[in-house]
Amino acid sequence: MLEISNLHANVEGVEILKGVSLSVKEGEVHAIMGPNGSGKSTLAQVLAGNEEYEVTEGGVTFLGKDLLEMPAEERARLGVFMAFQYPVEIPGISNAYFLQAGLNEIRKSHGLEELDAMEFRDLLRAKMDMVAIDPRFAERPVNEGFSGGEKKRNEILQMAVLEPRLAILDETDSGLDIDALRIVADGVNKLRDPKRSMILVTHYQRLLDYIVPDYVHVLYKGRIVKSGGKDLALELEEKGYDWVKEEYATA
Amino acid sequence: MVEVAERIDDKAHYLGDLGRVKSSSPEWINALRRDACARFESLDFPHKRMEEWRFTNVAPIVRTRFRSTLEPAAHGLTAADLVGLAYGVPEWSELVFVDGFYSPDLSRVQPGVRAGSLSDALAGDAETLRPYLNRYLNGSGSAFTALNTAFMLDGAYVSVAKERAVEAPIHLLYITTGLNAETASHPRNLIVLERHASATVIESYASLAVDVTYFTNAATEIAVGEGARLEYIKMLNEGTNGYHLATTRVHQDRDSSFRSFAIVQGGRIARNELGVVLDGEGASASLNGLYMTGGEQLVDNATSIEHAKPHCTSWIGYKGVLDDKSHAVFSGKIMVQRNAQKTDSNQLNQNMVLSDKATIDTKPLLEIFADDVKCTHGATVGRPPKELVFYFQTRGMSEAMALGMLTYGFADEVVNQIEVEPVRARLEKFVYTKYSPIPG
Numbered sequence: 001m002l003e004i005s006n007l008h009a010n011v012e013g014v015e016i017l018k019g020v021s022l023s024v025k026e027g028e029v030h031a032i033m034g035p036n037g038s039g040k041s042t043l044a045q046v047l048a049g050n051e052e053y054e055v056t057e058g059g060v061t062f063l064g065k066d067l068l069e070m071p072a073e074e075r076a077r078l079g080v081f082m083a084f085q086y087p088v089e090i091p092g093i094s095n096a097y098f099l100q101a102g103l104n105e106i107r108k109s110h111g112l113e114e115l116d117a118m119e120f121r122d123l124l125r126a127k128m129d130m131v132a133i134d135p136r137f138a139e140r141p142v143n144e145g146f147s148g149g150e151k152k153r154n155e156i157l158q159m160a161v162l163e164p165r166l167a168i169l170d171e172t173d174s175g176l177d178i179d180a181l182r183i184v185a186d187g188v189n190k191l192r193d194p195k196r197s198m199i200l201v202t203h204y205q206r207l208l209d210y211i212v213p214d215y216v217h218v219l220y221k222g223r224i225v226k227s228g229g230k231d232l233a234l235e236l237e238e239k240g241y242d243w244v245k246e247e248y249a250t251a
Numbered sequence: 252m253v254e255v256a257e258r259i260d261d262k263a264h265y266l267g268d269l270g271r272v273k274s275s276s277p278e279w280i281n282a283l284r285r286d287a288c289a290r291f292e293s294l295d296f297p298h299k300r301m302e303e304w305r306f307t308n309v310a311p312i313v314r315t316r317f318r319s320t321l322e323p324a325a326h327g328l329t330a331a332d333l334v335g336l337a338y339g340v341p342e343w344s345e346l347v348f349v350d351g352f353y354s355p356d357l358s359r360v361q362p363g364v365r366a367g368s369l370s371d372a373l374a375g376d377a378e379t380l381r382p383y384l385n386r387y388l389n390g391s392g393s394a395f396t397a398l399n400t401a402f403m404l405d406g407a408y409v410s411v412a413k414e415r416a417v418e419a420p421i422h423l424l425y426i427t428t429g430l431n432a433e434t435a436s437h438p439r440n441l442i443v444l445e446r447h448a449s450a451t452v453i454e455s456y457a458s459l460a461v462d463v464t465y466f467t468n469a470a471t472e473i474a475v476g477e478g479a480r481l482e483y484i485k486m487l488n489e490g491t492n493g494y495h496l497a498t499t500r501v502h503q504d505r506d507s508s509f510r511s512f513a514i515v516q517g518g519r520i521a522r523n524e525l526g527v528v529l530d531g532e533g534a535s536a537s538l539n540g541l542y543m544t545g546g547e548q549l550v551d552n553a554t555s556i557e558h559a560k561p562h563c564t565s566w567i568g569y570k571g572v573l574d575d576k577s578h579a580v581f582s583g584k585i586m587v588q589r590n591a592q593k594t595d596s597n598q599l600n601q602n603m604v605l606s607d608k609a610t611i612d613t614k615p616l617l618e619i620f621a622d623d624v625k626c627t628h629g630a631t632v633g634r635p636p637k638e639l640v641f642y643f644q645t646r647g648m649s650e651a652m653a654l655g656m657l658t659y660g661f662a663d664e665v666v667n668q669i670e671v672e673p674v675r676a677r678l679e680k681f682v683y684t685k686y687s688p689i690p691g
Contacts, residue, residue: 048645072644088642092660101656101689102646
């Protein structure tokens with residue numbers, strides 16, 4: 001479904017990704033862990049199509065198509081979704097208006113009928129219920145004045161509405177207390193589907209207590225230096241990243 | 252010498268019309284008119300070497316030989332002509348002025364509400380107006396403001412007695428028929444809220460003439476008494492060749508509050524000058540605005556607040572959306588007098604520029620003579636940041652769509668603060684239709 005091969009990317013002229021290769025099949029959940037500055041968020045941004053990041057080498061295909069050739073909105077229409085580490089606030093634009101527009105753009109690209117305001121309202125209400133968000137958030141401006149936890153939950157709501165094929169969750173656990181983390185993880189788990197793949201980008205193992213991945217990868221200095229099953233996360237928790245760093249240094 | 256001769260000639264048509272004004276007003280009013288006429292003759296028309304008019308070229312207004320309407324015309328309008336302009340809410344008072352003159356047939360005033368024509372008020376119990384009339388405009392403003400006082404034929408007079416709360420809005424609607432091209436009207440309004448009174452007044456300007464050239468030269472004086480509260484909405488939607496210059500002066504006593512919205516939609520040249528004096532402790536003023544320009548429009552919002560007494564708060568927040576070759580001007584002047592300690596004053600002017608050919612001149616001006624004050628100001632010009640647009644794109648929307656939605660949201664943020672539901676609803680529909688890329 002997603003094939004990343006030898007991906008190199010720069011930010012402001014500095015190489016951050018130095019040859020990442022990763023294969024994600026339909027329905028799989030992959031966790032990408034790593035110390036700060038290892039390139040985790042850069043990988044997420046590059047996959048989502050942020051033009052501030054320059055791909056210098058390598059390639060990415062998604063559902064057999066060259067992802068890097070597409071602008072961000074086409075990737076989204078094809079089924080790529082990123083939950084932002086720092087969701088932006090959009091003054092003056094309600095969650096409902098924003099999401100209805102996004103969903104309809106995606107539906108149109110698949111030749112589906114657009115949902116009218118009534119149909120969308122029903123859908124949104126059901127999804128809000130699913131991810132435990134107060135229905136009043138529908139009319140509030142996107143993320144404006146939301147707490148950290150509310151912003152992250154709102155990202156999961158968007159994922160629930162847009163129903164992507166590939167969801168990239170960029171540090172969705174950061175800044176959340178344990179209760180908020182549980183609510184977010186619960187929402188994500190409800191969205192697990194044999195047709196939907198997920199990439200969980202995280203610094204901490206604790207998220208993986210709640211969302212159990214099929215594979216765990218360690219990204220360090222712009223490369224995946226270690227891959228394994230869910231037990232790898234526990235090992236990392238126990239030994240810390242220094243263990244990986246040392247191994248990398250001696251390799 | 253040639254220039255001087257021209258300048259005098261520029262005024263001749265106004266002076267000629269002023270000479271034809273038949274007045275049966277009391278002598279003190281005629282004295283006001285004469286003084287204003289002398290002031291008009293002595294002042295230059297605004298030009299770009301005057302600091303307050305630096306960016307606002309009114310030469311097209313000065314050059315046109317507008318004939319001033321001196322009496323109500325037989326316009327033949329009916330309520331059907333006012334659909335979309337009037338609100339027609341049965342509980343409201345709605346006063347309609349046609350080409351500058353009150354039209355009782357088209358108007359409706361609720362029992363117990365003192366709102367009517369200035370002309371009637373001057374002919375009747377003029378003494379009640381005497382403490383207020385021309386008190387706040389006297390000796391200030393441009394030659395055009397003086398010209399308004401020199402005519403002072405009609406307009407609205409609204410008075411709310413002490414302790415009285417007028418719940419339903421009072422809508423003052425000024426219609427230009429365009430039956431005759433190149434005419435000018437000089438509506439003159441006086442709004443008085445006595446101690447602890449409250450009201451909502453809407454002043455709106457519109458035109459039935461699509462392309463006709465005309466000039467509205469308006470002046471409004473507002474007195475907000477001790478503890479009184481006024482919500483004031485001005486809507487400017489003149490025709491494509493309509494010129495509008497307005498001067499509004501607000502005087503606030505202690506503990507009073509004044510909240511305004513200035514919504515500018517149409518007009519070839521529109522300048523909306525709004526000056527507030529906070530002249531009693533604990534008074535607060537909140538000036539909000541939205542200008543939406545396009546074509547070759549020139550829109551100038553000149554705001555000023557004078558903090559004359561301590562412990563007053565003020566806010567000026569104006570937003571603009573500029574398209575095509577339009578030009579917008581914003582100025583926010585804050586003056587804090589020496590004894591006005593504990594002043595809290597903030598202003599923000601934000602502009603979204605949709606076209607490379609549109610221009611904005613924005614200018615805060617702070618004159619602070621007190622030392623224990625909090626004053627902030629800021630201005631932004633440009634397009635939404637990339638990271639905002641990227642967020643939309645990751646949700647399937649194109650950059651163009653994101654910009655449209657953000658423009659709509661930007662404008663709607665001003666409009667949705669308006670508490671008068673029919674006004675808010677009409678304006679929300681307007682900004683949605685104008686900017687939202689999604690059919691409503």
